[in-house]
Amino acid sequence: MEEKVLSPLTEKPSRFFIISIAALAGVFLWGILAWLWQFLNGLKVTGLNVPVFWGVYIINFVFFIGVSHAGTLISAILRITDAAWRRPFTRMAETITIASLFFAASSVIIDLGRPDRFLNVLLYPHLTSPILWDVLCITTYLTMSCLYFYLALIPDFALCRDRLTELPAWQRQIYRWAALGWSGSKGEERTHHKLMTVLSVVLLTLVISVHTNVGFIFGMTTKPGWHSAAIGPYFVVGAAFQGLGGLAAIAVMIRRAFRMEWAITESQFDALRKFFLAVCCFWTYFTFVELLTTYYGQHTAEMEVFSSKLFGEFSLPFWSMLLFCLFIPFPLLAFKLGALETRLMVAGISVNIGMWLERYTIVVPSGARPYLSWGPGHYSPSWVEWSVTASWAAGFVLVFLLFTRIVPIFTVWELREGLDDAMKAPRKPHEI
Amino acid sequence: MLPEKTSRRNFITGFFTALGSIFASSRVAVSSEGRSIKNDGPKWGMVIDLDKCTACGACVVGCSVENNQMLGSPEEAAMGRIIRWLKILPVTEAEGSRVRQSLIPMPCQQCENPPCTRVCPTSATFMGPDGIVGQVYDRCIGCRYCVNACPYTCKFFNWGDPQWPENVETPFNPDVSIRDKGVVEKCLFCHHRLQRANDKAREEGRPLKQEDYIPACVAACPARAIVFGDMNDSQSEVSKAADNHRAYRMLEDLGTKPKVVYLREG
Numbered sequence: 001m002e003e004k005v006l007s008p009l010t011e012k013p014s015r016f017f018i019i020s021i022a023a024l025a026g027v028f029l030w031g032i033l034a035w036l037w038q039f040l041n042g043l044k045v046t047g048l049n050v051p052v053f054w055g056v057y058i059i060n061f062v063f064f065i066g067v068s069h070a071g072t073l074i075s076a077i078l079r080i081t082d083a084a085w086r087r088p089f090t091r092m093a094e095t096i097t098i099a100s101l102f103f104a105a106s107s108v109i110i111d112l113g114r115p116d117r118f119l120n121v122l123l124y125p126h127l128t129s130p131i132l133w134d135v136l137c138i139t140t141y142l143t144m145s146c147l148y149f150y151l152a153l154i155p156d157f158a159l160c161r162d163r164l165t166e167l168p169a170w171q172r173q174i175y176r177w178a179a180l181g182w183s184g185s186k187g188e189e190r191t192h193h194k195l196m197t198v199l200s201v202v203l204l205t206l207v208i209s210v211h212t213n214v215g216f217i218f219g220m221t222t223k224p225g226w227h228s229a230a231i232g233p234y235f236v237v238g239a240a241f242q243g244l245g246g247l248a249a250i251a252v253m254i255r256r257a258f259r260m261e262w263a264i265t266e267s268q269f270d271a272l273r274k275f276f277l278a279v280c281c282f283w284t285y286f287t288f289v290e291l292l293t294t295y296y297g298q299h300t301a302e303m304e305v306f307s308s309k310l311f312g313e314f315s316l317p318f319w320s321m322l323l324f325c326l327f328i329p330f331p332l333l334a335f336k337l338g339a340l341e342t343r344l345m346v347a348g349i350s351v352n353i354g355m356w357l358e359r360y361t362i363v364v365p366s367g368a369r370p371y372l373s374w375g376p377g378h379y380s381p382s383w384v385e386w387s388v389t390a391s392w393a394a395g396f397v398l399v400f401l402l403f404t405r406i407v408p409i410f411t412v413w414e415l416r417e418g419l420d421d422a423m424k425a426p427r428k429p430h431e432i
Numbered sequence: 433m434l435p436e437k438t439s440r441r442n443f444i445t446g447f448f449t450a451l452g453s454i455f456a457s458s459r460v461a462v463s464s465e466g467r468s469i470k471n472d473g474p475k476w477g478m479v480i481d482l483d484k485c486t487a488c489g490a491c492v493v494g495c496s497v498e499n500n501q502m503l504g505s506p507e508e509a510a511m512g513r514i515i516r517w518l519k520i521l522p523v524t525e526a527e528g529s530r531v532r533q534s535l536i537p538m539p540c541q542q543c544e545n546p547p548c549t550r551v552c553p554t555s556a557t558f559m560g561p562d563g564i565v566g567q568v569y570d571r572c573i574g575c576r577y578c579v580n581a582c583p584y585t586c587k588f589f590n591w592g593d594p595q596w597p598e599n600v601e602t603p604f605n606p607d608v609s610i611r612d613k614g615v616v617e618k619c620l621f622c623h624h625r626l627q628r629a630n631d632k633a634r635e636e637g638r639p640l641k642q643e644d645y646i647p648a649c650v651a652a653c654p655a656r657a658i659v660f661g662d663m664n665d666s667q668s669e670v671s672k673a674a675d676n677h678r679a680y681r682m683l684e685d686l687g688t689k690p691k692v693v694y695l696r697e698g
Contacts, residue, residue, distance in 0.1 A: 041592060042590070043591050049512045050511075112614070117573045120571055129551050129553040131551070220551065223581070372584060377512070
């Protein structure tokens, strides 16, 4: 089992892998050039205007924060509840978290008019600003996630150190350093387990605070369409939804690409499907509640935003959001429409597209319909914004793919735990 | 070495003390925002009589020239990116077949409870001791949060480098700095004029008189539709003008308490 998990670390990468890496790196570099162009010329190269002051970059920020929630949600919540089906997914999920958080944080910096002054937020902190809350939350979240990721890796690094004898000396030396002299004794395992549990609880609080705060950035203003108490929890649920989608899609792809059908069983995928379906229902519930409250209140300024979303200028992104977040994934997850793997992958990708559109329908229509009308507000992102968006998406996949070559993509010690349990106890039908 | 129990108690005490002090300091930050600020000095305010206003736009021009605002290109105008600290808001009201168009001059409403200063992550926008909402261009990071938080859309962002046609570069107002690309700017009630007036009064060894300080838009208005002065002084011209049954403030129910008062068209 261990050899199979570690094989991607030693195997020569296939030609397809190298071509993908090159293509992704190309797209990423193109986006960096586009950003450089924006840095030199100012935000006038974007499609932003008066009154749509926030656009694609802020949408990307919320989007990547949402992706990052895959990790903590799966590994922290499921580790605390000791759900057996989590085991093959934890490492992948944590990798997604770390990779996406960097792209989330950089999306905000790209959005700044003066990115060179970013540190002013810490030099002249203003405690009443939700942006400062966000900076504090996200940096804490990033630090703790890295720690959690590394902690779960220590036993696996030790395994790499001991097993991968065919690697060049310098690579083994790095694994040796990273393993921190792990010997796998009972005492070490106990401490490790304790620390993992404590960190899981800490991360669980962070996962809620981070996305609630991202929601607060919008909710704390009195802007029509943003000013809502539900926006915090709505964002938390949306992030969980999207994170699960991302994880489902990536798990299926990894399983196929590395031929690791033995590592993830059908019943584990089915548990993921049920969880995903439940969160899909939650998200739909929140969307419905938000819309109904706005409609029933009939507040003039709120209705301007409402009708521009449902019937007006922004009806295309709005209805496609519902299509990608509800009408496609719900039947796929609820009914037996073909192979489970394919259903999970299609639903996962669809939800990620849908959740990007969801942020679009939150950020842009409220910008375009302020209290006082200075003429109709429109927004069409420029080539710079699209380039940076494509680049950030490519960069995220690139970082993830590179990770699969450096760290074992399954948490080996947890998988082994699962196998040991299965050996000891008679197999129950709903567990492995 | 202390026994473990004590050290844990110490830790908890320390933790809550730290939490308390963070909370306390945030309260100070909120109150320094001006919500409960005690201002013994003048409260500078403005009354705009929409009955007298002809919407000629002289205030817009006066403001632009006074404050070194860019002319702007047709391309920028098409994107709605022209910066005018004082703009004319067109409002169309329809009642049955009767349609009425009002044109309302809109400077920064100079809220007493400004939503923009609250959300600024770096305190680049703040309320000064004279009650005027200011902007520190050198500190602003250009996140545009304040611009989004302002319900009046009266804050402006510099989308690019400042540009003027060649022959208009000379007559800059030396009292007003040129804003760089990527920062937010706004109407400051011609704060530099207040500073000048204060300096002059100090030189002459006398207290500041209300007529010493008049913003450019007020000076430019040919119809004398804008009255400016100290709203704390019940005998001032501006207080008397505001004491009118036609008086209202923009989006009053948001609780921002603007110091710009409008007199409804009669």
